[in-house]
Amino acid sequence: MGHVFRKGEIGRSPGGTLTFEGGRYGADVSFFLLDAEAGHGPKPHTHPYGEVFGLRSGAARFTVGDATVEAGPGDIVVAEPGEPHGFVSLGPDRLDMACIHAHGHMVTEWLPEQT
Template identity: 50%
Template sequence: MFHVIPRAEQKQSPNRTILFEGGKYGTPVSLFLMDAEPGQGPALHVHPYPETWLIHSGEAEFTVGEQTLIGKAGDIIVVDPGTPHRFVNSGNTRLEMTCIHASDHVIQEWL
């Protein structure tokens, strides 16, 4: 068995981000496909599972716990469960990034 979700059927938010939650497809993984303009990014939040980011293009400033770091195209960054985090497109081009959630649905608490 396999599933294909055509691009036309993928939910896209006004800021061009796509959310995929794997539960209804039988996979324990969910993800956001980010396509953010400079200055865009989510507020501080936390998940009860790890999150992995893969930056395809652009750069982002991440706040992870008490630390701040810059991620660039090609970087993979992993944050532990329960760690407050946020990121913002800190470059002058679009940020294209995959945010992988180790859960069949996104569980997110805004701080």
Template identity: 45%
Template sequence: MKPVTQAGDWLADPGRFHGEWQGGAHGANVCVIVNEIETIGAGPRLHRHPYPETFVVRRGRGLFVVGEERIEAGPGDILVVPADTPHRFENLGPGTLATIDIHENGAFVTEWLE
């Protein structure tokens, strides 16, 4: 087990701060996605996980659909989506939506609903 992962090992493009990391291989029961969504209206389609997911909004504005609720979130907001709850989000603009998404599981498990 490698206790430290260097940024270049897991970031999709080391020149930009985005990518994903699965902690199970490193002894952690958590996965992390770092998003940089530039296009207004872009984001993942409706899905759910069998564990909670926490979103930390670092920059920009996003529309989060969590179950039947629609939530506009901005810098510093933190949202927790309960396990098995359908959810999606998109960039509202202007500018880039930057989030850190924390999955409470050592590996990603996603059921795409659309």
């Protein structure tokens, strides 16, 4: 039988972000359901698999490879395997976004920030 997780059964960060790693349950996908205020987001990093970002509300500035783009509700941003990427929530609304990792476990290599 599959797994059903009810609200509150998976831990959230103090800011409200939910983290799920599917490999523990036989699923080859992991994700963050991000809930972030303005100014928050991860530093530059890579994954050995692709990552897809689906924005539900709010706005973010993404850096993917050498490109920088602003995205809002309904937009989808893709970082290919090994491609450096990061983002920051722009506000004023909270950023509500799904960050989908094409792997059962999240594997992240943090990169030095450019000065």
